Amino acid sequence: MKSDEVAERAVLVGAPPPDMSQETVDEHLEELARLAGTAGADVRGAVVQRLRRPNASTFIGKGKVERLAQALREHDATLAIFDEELTPAQGANLETALGVRALDRTELILDIFALRARTSEAKLQVELAQLQYLRTRLKRMWTHLSREGGGIGARGPGEQQIETDRRLIDRRLARLRRKLDHIARARVTQRRARSEQFTVALTGYTNAGKSSILRALSGSDVFVEDRLFATVDSATRVCDLEGPGPILLTDTVGFIRKLPHHLVASFRATMEELAESDLLLHVIDASSPSRDEQREAVEEVLAEAGVADRPVIEVFNKVDRLTHEEERALRERAAADGRPHVLTSIMEEGGLQPLREALQAAMRARLETVRVSLPAGDGARLAEAYREGEVLERAYEAGCVVIVARVPAGVAGRWRESGLVVERADAA
Structure with a gap:
């Protein structure tokens, strides 16, 4: 963001279930704040209401809507960001009651992906996901479209303009899918050419350190930043393991809890890289208080994408941030789980050697x-x-x-x- 641009001022809204611990509630709000920061928002405050079930009209209760409106005024905020997905009706009702835009978690993630996409394929995938999300929300996002078509050049049999725009979106979706299919066919040809090479894909929760590992192993200038979804484009590099030959290592888009289903489906390139790889490296931030929850979130997405059966090595990264006692406990727990794993650190000298050795062993086995x-x-x-x-x-x-x-x-x-x-x- 340029220095002369004014950041949107946001108030966050959490609606955790009654049985969620306060520590977990705080972690979820912190993650939402980081997402908002990645999108360019200045987070001014937060409002939380524990809910057994959402209010059908406004998601949170009427009294909490009034409290949220007050918080927005106190902070001179221009945006309310909800940690849950809102229905079109809930979003419209909230914006009417609050007088500012109400975004949900899905809209926020889509905005970040649009901001961060660099390759033409990633931009097409983001646009596909945005249009799929937008299609059911036309009334809320473009209120003028709810009127009957009329005026010069728009007179007709009385069809609602919103239906016209829906058909335009459907045609654009069809064009995007055709373009992505063409790219996918070209990618199949590329994969055939490298079929004899050992291919490894990095997967994991966003900001777990996948791009840093790729840069360290390959010596390339892969973009790295301490932000959620710093990169949303797949990147493949050749890595020389100084032993059984080079490998092709691919960094894929990171996952996150409550990742929108249609966004997962849209990022077919990432899923294909995972499905076609000889080995997956599931990178886990060992220092995160939500480590187990993040691991489960990634596993759920992999299962949903049909790639849960791929060989996996769990890479517990950032162990330099752990105390000796915490690292020992992690090693004992990982060993008890019985899953292939290594502990790594980008910051410590030799911190990636266990991963190099695990990759060498995996490659030699084939x-x-x-x-x-x-x-x-x-x-x-x-x-x-x-x-x-x-x-x-x-x-x-x-x-x-x-x-x-x-x-x-x-x-x-x-x-x-x-x-x-x-x-x-x-x-x-």
Whole structure:
């Protein structure tokens, strides 16, 4: 945001269930405040009402609406942001009662995604999600559309203008889906070209440190910022693990609790990267008080997307922020869970070595260990063995180079098809 721009002033509204602990309520409001800050809002205050069930008209009770209106006036606020999703009727009624715009969590997240999208595909995906959300809220968001069509150039059989706009949105949605389908087909071709490479996807709660890990492992200039949804575009980099060959590591959009379902569906690219990867790294902020809740939120989205069956290593990141006692307790609990896991830190020297070793082991497990005799002049295949795998032994015999190497099955298959004698060998 430019310095001469005036930030919107916001009051947050939480409506937790009666049995939620105050600590959890505070954590949820803090997360909503961070989301609002990412969108560019200046959070001035918060109003909370514990609810067993939402009010059908205004979500919160009538008395709390009056208290919220008072808080908005006291803080000279221009925006009320609810931590729950509002129905179109609730949103319209609240805006009438409060005299300011009322946004729900979904609208806020969509706004952040629109702000942060950089690639053409991400922008198309965001627009698709926004239009899907907008379609059911035309009356609230464009009040003039509730009138019958009329006037010069708009006279007709009396059809409501809102229906005309709904059809326009449907046509735009269809065009967006066609464009995204075209991009998806191109991506399938790209994935075929890299089918022999070991592909790993980073997933996890927003701001858990996925982009930082990608930048540290790849040495690339991936954008990193301490904000929720700092990046919403997928980014793939080649990472040299100094052992069994390079991997392709992809950073995907982060998840969050109560992530809108249609937004999950719209970000098909992220879901495809997860589904097509050989391994998922579920990055978890080890220092977050909501660590377990965040892990469950990610697992729910992965299950919803149909990728919960992919091999996963849990990466407990930011362990440098833990005390020795907290780190020991985390190690004991993670070991008791029985899931593959590592503890990492970007800030400590050697803090990513456990992850490097876990990736090396995972990659070696999918490679075929072979012994092959290459003609002395066959530098291309020798280079391929070093590039795509890991050469364990190398010797010269009768004008040939005999190597024992771990290589992808596809590489070994091509060598066999070319007439080379390729034998299975014991791993060193």
